[in-house]
Each structure stands twice: as C-alpha cells, then as structure tokens.
C-alpha cells in the first residue's frame with residue numbers, strides 16, 4: 001500500500017503541511033530539529049493511533065492549540081481510502097473515512113499499515129524488557145486488532161488487582177472478603193492474560209525466521225540473531241512451536257498465581273503474567289543487551305522492525321497490502337556496507353519514506369523523490385506543496401506571515 005497525500009494541521013511544529021507522495025522511496029531532508037520526524041510520526045499515527053515517541057497525545061498538538069489533525073489518502077491496489085483523524089488530547093480521537101460521518105476510532109485502525117524504525121528503537125536492544133513486550137504486543141495487535149481489547153482488559157485488571165494487594169497490606173488485613181475479591185480478579189486476569197500470552201507466542205514464532213534472515217542480510221552474517229522468551233507462566237512447550245491453546249495457558253497461569261500467592265501478598269504486586277515476561281535477544285551465544293556493539297545494536301533493532309514488516313507482509317497475501325516502511329534517521333548511523341545492504345532490503349515495500357539531515361548519507365537508490373523540510377518562526381514547512389486542497393475538512397491553506405492562532 002502507499003500514501004499519496006498527507007495533510008497535517010496543528011500537528012507538532014506544523015501549523016499546516018500538505019504533501020504529495022508517490023510509491024517508491026521519498027526522502028525527507030532537512031537540518032536537525034526542522035520537523036522531519038514530526039512528519040513520519042504523523043504517518044505512523046494515522047495508521048496506528050500511536051506515536052513511536054510519546055505515549056501522551058498532548059505533545060502531538062502544536063503548542064497553544066487544542067487539537068491536531070492528520071489526513072491522508074491510502075492506496076491499496078486499485079482502491080483508495082481517504083482517512084482523516086483528529087487528535088483531541090484527553091478524549092478519544094475522531095476518525096472519518098471517505099469524508100463520511102465520524103466513526104469509532106478503532107474503525108480507522110488497520111486501513112493504513114506502517115512499520116516505523118526510529119532511533120528510539122535502539123532501546124529495544126539496550127533497555128529493560130518493557131519496550132520489547134510493547135514491540136511484541138504492537139505487532140500482535142496489528143495482526144489481530146481484536147487482541148487490543150485483551151491487552152487493555154489485562155492492564156485494567158492488573159491495576160485493580162495490585163490496588164487490592166496494596167490496600168490489604170496497608171490495612172494488615174487479609175480475610176475471606178479479600179480472598180473472594182482476589183479470586184474474581186484472578187479469573188479476569190487469567191482470561192485476558194492467556195489471550196495476550198497466546199498472541200505473543202504466536203507472534204514470536206512468526207518472528208524467529210525473518211529476524212535471523214534480516215539480521216544476516218544487514219550484516220556480514222557472522223553472527224546469528226535469536227531470542228528466548230521467559231514466561232512467568234511455566235510453558236509446557238518451547239516458544240518456537242505452536243502456542244498452547246488459550247484455555248491451557250489460562251489454567252497454567254492460575255496454577256502459577258496460586259503458587260505465588262504468599263509472595264504477592266507480601267510484596268503487594270502481581271508477579272505472574274505476561275507483564276512480567278522477559279524477551280532476551282541474542283547475537284550468537286551472547287545476550288545482545290550489555291554485549292552488542294553500537295553498530296550491532298543498530299542492526300539488531302533494525303532487523304527487529306524489518307522482521308515485523310515481513311510478518312505483516314506474510315499475513316496479507318495481497319502484494320498491495322504490504323505496510324508503508326518508514327526509516328527515520330537510520331542511514332547516518334550505518335557504515336557504507338550496511339547502508340547498501342539496507343537499501344537493497346527496503347525494496348520489499350511499495351512505499352518507503354526515509355529521513356536524513358544530509359543527502360550524502362542516503363543511498364542513491366532511495367533519493368529519487370525529495371522533500372525539503374525547513375522551519376521558520378512560525379513552525380515547520382515541507383517544501384513540496386500539493387496543487388489542490390486535500391479532501392476532507394482540513395482546508396485552510398498556509399499563509400506565509402499571518403498566524404491564525
């Protein structure tokens with residue numbers, strides 16, 4: 001798939017920007033801080049309703065404004081969809097499809113599929129397991145949007161269960177009432193947790209092969225990328241085989257929770273479940289975290305995103321269903337051999353959008369279509385402006401000096 005038009009209003013540093021995009025590769029070029037990442041963040045957000053940089057929507061809205069808008073035309077083979085999104089921090093997003101009446105936000109998910117690689121992804125390799133769990137869950141939800149609900153249910157029940165453990169510890173009280181309430185939370189926790197764990201194990205099984213292949217293709221192939229998933233729920237079978245049925249996982253989780261009951265009450269924390277599971281990445285025999293070189297860390301983080309790309313592409317047999325691939329600020333960090341290898345690998349996408357500060361850093365094969373980004377006192381501006389107004393309600397053109405705020 002590809003995006004032919006992107007319009008943003010009051011998004012980050014942009015008062016207004018309107019870009020025409022084409023299939024193939026596009027480079028967003030400009031000095032540090034001019035607004036390159038802001039644009040690719042908008043594209044990612046339009047597809048997933050999530051930013052790759054922040055978890056709070058407030059930062060996405062231009063300073064002093066109360067809402068941001070993003071619109072785009074998404075093409076999938078001969079069909080195209082006009083997608084519009086309004087970000088209202090603290091409230092749910094408003095989404096419109098093909099200029100229709102607003103629909104529930106989640107109906108807008110999945111129309112535009114993107115895979116974003118950004119420098120923040122180094123944290124997938126170097127930091128604690130939270131980021132790796134989020135990576136797995138994100139991919140899981142992109143594959144099976146219904147699991148987004150299981151993940152949200154799980155988070156909610158977990159908070160409530162921890163609150164119960166804490167208040168009981170504070171009150172030095174654990175009676176029949178607390179026991180009954182905990183049993184109720186446990187039931188919900190195991191139901192949602194088992195679905196989540198099942199989804200993760202499924203995604204992990206799909207990732208193993210592309211991760212190994214993509215890491216080998218990016219590097220000289222001297223080390224093999226692999227992973228181990230250590231679950232707090234004892235798993236009868238390994239993670240490279242088909243995931244056990246959800247009911248089996250729920251029963252295993254219940255047993256593990258019972259075994260930890262005393263410890264959980266003492267620490268007032270839920271110690272069993274997918275929120276405590278660890279994904280360890282390996283290069284050869286050594287864990288990547290704490291051992292990998294800087295360049296290896298970049299390559300491994302990139303290979304994780306490319307592997308996620310492959311999993312999504314394999315999930316959709318339509319070649320026009322492949323996600324838009326976004327590579328933010330990656331080329332400057334790679335040596336020339338890795339740059340060339342990466343340029344060869346991105347051909348799998350119908351549309352690739354890359355950002356960089358210097359055109360020399362970007363392989364020639366990717367520099368066909370360039371968009372120059374600059375910033376003045378009023379905010380960021382993308383220089384290839386489109387001739388006609390975009391469809392939808394984002395209409396007002398950008399006027400040089402006068403701010404409408």
Ligand SMILES: Nc1ncnc2c1ncn2[C@@H]1O[C@H](COP(=O)(O)OP(=O)(O)OP(=O)(O)O)[C@@H](O)[C@H]1O
Nearest residue numbers: 012013032033034035036037038059060061062063
């Ligand atoms: N909500 C916001 N309102 C206004 N400006 C914002 C907002 N959020 C970020 N900015 C501004 O956007 C600019 C950063 O843009 P961006 O991250 O896209 O830069 P970049 O071109 O990717 O730079 P680099 O090459 O350093 O990665 C900063 O000047 C920042 O102050």
Ligand SMILES: [Mg+2]
Nearest residue numbers: 036037328329
């Ligand atoms: Mg940037």
